Amino acid sequence: MAGMIHEEDDPVSLADAPTRRLNMIEAINDALDIMLARDPDVVIMGQDVGYFGGVFRATAGLQEKHGKTRVFDTPITECGIIGAAVGMGAYGLRPVPEIQFADYIYPGLDQLVSEAARLRYRSAGEFISPMTVRTPFGGGIFGGQTHSQSPEALFAHVSGLKTVVPSTPYDAKGLLIAAIEDNDPVIFFEPKRIYNGPFDGYYDRPSKPWKAHDASEVPEGYYTIPLGKARMVREGETLTVLAYGTMVHVVESVCREKGVDAEVLDLRTLVPLDIEAVEKSVKKTGKCLVVHEATRTAGFGAELSALVQERCFYHLEAPVQRVTGFDTPYPHSLEWAFFPGPIRIGEAIDMLLSE
Amino acid sequence: MAKEGHGAGSNRPRLSLHVPEPKGRPGDPANFSDLKIPEAGAQPRPDEHCAPKETFPLCDDLIRVLGDDNFAHGLWDPQLHPDKLRAILRDMALVRAFDDRLYRSQRQGKTSFYMKCIGEEATSVAATHALDFEDMTFPSYRQQGILIARGYPLVEMVNQIYSNRADKLKGRQLPILYSSREYGFFTVSGNLTTQVPQAVGWAMASAIRNDSRISASWTGEGSTAEGDFHSAMTFATVYNAPTIFNIVNNQWAISSFSGFAGSERATFAARAIGYGVAGLRVDGNDPLAVYAAERWAADRARSNHGPTLIEFFTYRAEGHSTSDDPSAYRSAQEREEWPLGDPVMRLKDHLIAIGEWSEEQQEAMDKELAEQVRMATKEAEKNGILGHGLHHPFHTMFEDVFEELPWNLKEQSEAALRERKLKWPE
Numbered sequence A: 001m002a003g004m005i006h007e008e009d010d011p012v013s014l015a016d017a018p019t020r021r022l023n024m025i026e027a028i029n030d031a032l033d034i035m036l037a038r039d040p041d042v043v044i045m046g047q048d049v050g051y052f053g054g055v056f057r058a059t060a061g062l063q064e065k066h067g068k069t070r071v072f073d074t075p076i077t078e079c080g081i082i083g084a085a086v087g088m089g090a091y092g093l094r095p096v097p098e099i100q101f102a103d104y105i106y107p108g109l110d111q112l113v114s115e116a117a118r119l120r121y122r123s124a125g126e127f128i129s130p131m132t133v134r135t136p137f138g139g140g141i142f143g144g145q146t147h148s149q150s151p152e153a154l155f156a157h158v159s160g161l162k163t164v165v166p167s168t169p170y171d172a173k174g175l176l177i178a179a180i181e182d183n184d185p186v187i188f189f190e191p192k193r194i195y196n197g198p199f200d201g202y203y204d205r206p207s208k209p210w211k212a213h214d215a216s217e218v219p220e221g222y223y224t225i226p227l228g229k230a231r232m233v234r235e236g237e238t239l240t241v242l243a244y245g246t247m248v249h250v251v252e253s254v255c256r257e258k259g260v261d262a263e264v265l266d267l268r269t270l271v272p273l274d275i276e277a278v279e280k281s282v283k284k285t286g287k288c289l290v291v292h293e294a295t296r297t298a299g300f301g302a303e304l305s306a307l308v309q310e311r312c313f314y315h316l317e318a319p320v321q322r323v324t325g326f327d328t329p330y331p332h333s334l335e336w337a338f339f340p341g342p343i344r345i346g347e348a349i350d351m352l353l354s355e
Numbered sequence B: 001m002a003k004e005g006h007g008a009g010s011n012r013p014r015l016s017l018h019v020p021e022p023k024g025r026p027g028d029p030a031n032f033s034d035l036k037i038p039e040a041g042a043q044p045r046p047d048e049h050c051a052p053k054e055t056f057p058l059c060d061d062l063i064r065v066l067g068d069d070n071f072a073h074g075l076w077d078p079q080l081h082p083d084k085l086r087a088i089l090r091d092m093a094l095v096r097a098f099d100d101r102l103y104r105s106q107r108q109g110k111t112s113f114y115m116k117c118i119g120e121e122a123t124s125v126a127a128t129h130a131l132d133f134e135d136m137t138f139p140s141y142r143q144q145g146i147l148i149a150r151g152y153p154l155v156e157m158v159n160q161i162y163s164n165r166a167d168k169l170k171g172r173q174l175p176i177l178y179s180s181r182e183y184g185f186f187t188v189s190g191n192l193t194t195q196v197p198q199a200v201g202w203a204m205a206s207a208i209r210n211d212s213r214i215s216a217s218w219t220g221e222g223s224t225a226e227g228d229f230h231s232a233m234t235f236a237t238v239y240n241a242p243t244i245f246n247i248v249n250n251q252w253a254i255s256s257f258s259g260f261a262g263s264e265r266a267t268f269a270a271r272a273i274g275y276g277v278a279g280l281r282v283d284g285n286d287p288l289a290v291y292a293a294e295r296w297a298a299d300r301a302r303s304n305h306g307p308t309l310i311e312f313f314t315y316r317a318e319g320h321s322t323s324d325d326p327s328a329y330r331s332a333q334e335r336e337e338w339p340l341g342d343p344v345m346r347l348k349d350h351l352i353a354i355g356e357w358s359e360e361q362q363e364a365m366d367k368e369l370a371e372q373v374r375m376a377t378k379e380a381e382k383n384g385i386l387g388h389g390l391h392h393p394f395h396t397m398f399e400d401v402f403e404e405l406p407w408n409l410k411e412q413s414e415a416a417l418r419e420r421k422l423k424w425p426e
Helices: A010-014 A026-038 A061-068 A077-092 A104-117 A151-158 A169-181 A245-260 A273-283 A300-315 A342-355 B052-060 B084-109 B121-129 B143-148 B152-164 B193-206 B227-239 B271-275 B287-302 B343-353 B358-383 B394-399 B407-423
Strands: A019-021 A041-045 A071-073 A095-099 A132-137 A162-163 A187-192 A217-219 A231-234 A239-243 A264-265 A270-272 A288-291 A321-323 B137-138 B216-221 B245-248 B278-282 B306-311
Touching: A026 A061, A026 A169, A026 A217, A041 A077, A061 A071, A061 A132, A061 B216, A071 A095, A071 A104, A077 A095, A077 A104, A077 B137, A077 B227, A104 B193, A104 B227, A132 A169, A151 A162, A151 A187, A151 A270, A151 A300, A162 A169, A162 B271, A162 B278, A162 B407, A169 A187, A169 A217, A169 B227, A187 A245, A217 B152, A239 A273, A239 A342, A245 A264, A264 A273, A288 A300, A288 A342, A300 A321, A300 B271, A321 A342, B052 B271, B084 B121, B084 B143, B084 B287, B084 B306, B084 B358, B121 B143, B121 B216, B121 B245, B121 B287, B121 B306, B121 B343, B143 B152, B152 B306, B193 B216, B193 B227, B193 B245, B216 B287, B227 B245, B227 B271, B245 B287, B271 B278, B278 B287, B287 B306, B287 B343, B394 B407
Parallel strands: A041 A071, A041 A095, A095 A132, A132 A187, A162 A187, A239 A264, A239 A288, A288 A321, B137 B216, B216 B245, B245 B306, B278 B306
Antiparallel strands: A019 A217, A162 A270, A231 A264
């Protein structure tokens, strides 16, 4: 891809670029702003994204800057939003619809699963659906069962869809630009618990802003992070932890507090999955823990666990473990009892290390 | 109020559920007593730029041009040149000849599935003649008439139906779910009504780009019940999208009569009223009325006056598909006694009435078209028929899932090739 800058390939350009400290919302807003300016085919639509700038402010100021036909509000119909985005993509635009909460995406599911994901295949490449659906997901904000879900496994299961989950402002910007430029449909899940700061899993401690975190240094201008490349969060020898989104930070803080020499991989994208990075790490450490906030049964952790077992069995010194949300709807008052926090993760690590 | 068990409210009238039932079942005579068929030419024709509500009386009317005397009547007469009329007649007759032959091909085991549109040819052919070639169409599964009216090669249609090695869709789609970007024909989904919000999105994109092209979607009356239809209508009215909603009301959704989509209470054209969209209800077996209504809506959309919903009132003369047998659920007499006639015969009779055609010319044309279709099927059969080995190569199964092949599909593709070598070691 011409002009692509990312940390692995071109550290000089990135180091030279002026940076600012941004939270994840600001980084997403920056990515959208850049893509609206770079590519006249990009249009943003969704409930409340126009004049108001989105309920999480991700599109703040974009309508005023780029105009009402580039950034606009929509009726409350996710089916209509995704369906129209499929039609816009067929015309030649590159729509970036927002679904206000991932929990609301289901009325648009047929348009995503049967249409956006299949256009290229069923038309043998005549029609494509280069849309990026941005949607906040995950809990930890007292959103109850309809503002907290993590439905990523439903989408990872669909052939033809890509699934992305950033965990830092730096990644959010680079991954979102890559997603928008991708010619396949991408579901871009934004972990809303870490919009404003990384989260260590201790809901009863003061929250930290992004400013103190290295990954809040976001270069100005255009850069991409390729889809399908995991991020090495920390290297270690005793076990591998696979995580994405909010859970990356929770895992990191648990490992730090426990003084565990764990290797933590932030998957960044579930489809395409960086299987090489997963295999390499697990073969080195011999132990694997998978962590996600979503419900357990048939969650993406089950896929990861199966892949590790198929590919790294003779390197494993203990059964692959999963730490997940429970198989219940996300409860409101008992939110933190559902959330796979430091205790659940710590116990699983202890168990793996004692094997 | 305290609950008192089963006795609560016992003095109230009992509720009963209404389950719609068609007027005739097998063994019954056809019954069209509820059908109001107005005189041809009696309907008012508002200006294309009118406020939507000026069209609302037409949602409960029936726009008709061709009268029982085979002449064109009234303000909706599109006054087409006889050459244009003959072109529409020819395309409709070609669709019929194509359906006839490909239906038989399915019965001969050359493919898995086919769907005819007998009796409904005008709703796609005459409508397409009223659009520009550059306008984008979002069809459902019974609009082969769009492709034929746009001159799409018949042999490509047959290749698709046979899923053979020349099928441009690489044998991936059920027969008749065509796609042609070049001919402005959106890839047909097997899921119903998904194309309707997509057509609105395409029209919005055209407006965003200050283009001059419009879009048109086709959907059956049964599938207006889908949420997609209502999402699309809301989007269209909100953004005043330059699009046309064609509802082909052929009375039957497989075995469910239109009552299961709400026809006992309101017409399908009347769906337009609640959304503030212009609405027209048209005799779908009258090619001149179909042309005139579609042209009205196209001119309206093209001049930035917004969307139109058109109900084409027609009749599905045959089964839903090759997998269906309508004699199991509807009156056997319905087809012959359908009071709005046959679109091909009506246009033929009109051309004869105005001295621009003859029975002999019709007969000669039908022969020529049957031969044209026969040649196309013979040509396509050289590329193979379904299930006889002449399909696209194995590896193509894994292509086009994504723009690039990810590692898991690469691995699965190798596994599929291994399986193939085990089955056919040579």
